[in-house]
Amino acid sequence: MRPGHTINSTRAYPVWVIVVAVVLFVLAVAVGGVGVAGLIGKLPRNRWAGVRTEDSLRSEESFALANKVAGPTxxxxxxxxxxxxxxxxxxxxxxxxxxxxxxxxxxxxxxxFGGGIGTRAAAALPQQSGCGNDCNCGGHSEPAADEPVAETPEAKANAAACGTASCGACALKDACQPAH
Incomplete structure (x- = not known):
């Protein structure tokens, strides 16, 4: 370079190139945030982000596992x-x-690819039964015909949420989520 000459390093970008770059950077921040939250187990079950399949949404534990596995990808x-x-x-x-x-x-x-691996990990977790304690009526299985069923207001509300008239008659296997 000759003395007295400077390099003009300013470059004019078309607006659409800048828009594409900014959109990609914003998406990168969002996807990276979901990845980090999944890795550290801080991504709550939600409607918008993370591995959202039937197996991963089955429980908080399966959602956390699926997103922890998918976090690196x-x-x-x-x-x-x-x-x-x-x-x-x-x-x-x-x-x-x-x-x-x-x-x-x-x-x-x-x-x-990571979501697929996360889904398989969530599917490998044991499923909860859908009856008994899952309906919060005090047992791991349906009571015998001569056994009384705990019909507290809470048990009735939980059974109604499961789609049954009574928790003792829980007919929809795998339909209930555990109470937290």
Whole structure:
């Protein structure tokens, strides 16, 4: 470089490239947050985030396990989104956005792979019976015909929530969640 000359390092990006990069960075923060919360066991069961399958939503324990197992792949997916955002800004133009789109596809596949593993882990947990203590009526199984059934107001409310008229007649196996 000759004395007296400076390098002009400012680069003008089209607005759509900046928008793509910002969207990817925001998604990376969200996915990374879910991944970290899942890993440390602080992700509560919810409607929006985490591994949300029938097996993982069966109980708090299965949801926590599924998301703990899927946590590393969620963090890898967040990393791919960051790489896509950086690529959009550094490469720029249509090619940079194409690399960003590829990063998004890889991130979705990575998160999906982790979700599948998490679902299998949740499915491996033993299921609760759906009757007895799960309906909060005081037993592990249905009482014998001559045995009295505890019909407290709480037991009746829990049985109604399970879809049965009485907890002693719990007919819907695996329909109840334990009381916390």
């Amino acid at each position: 969620m963090l890898a997916a967040a990393g791919m989104l960051v790489i896509g955002g950086v690529a959009a800004l550094t490469i720029g133009g249509v090619f940079g956005v194409a690399v960003a789109i590829i990063a998004v596809v890889v991130a979705v596949l990575t998160a999906g």
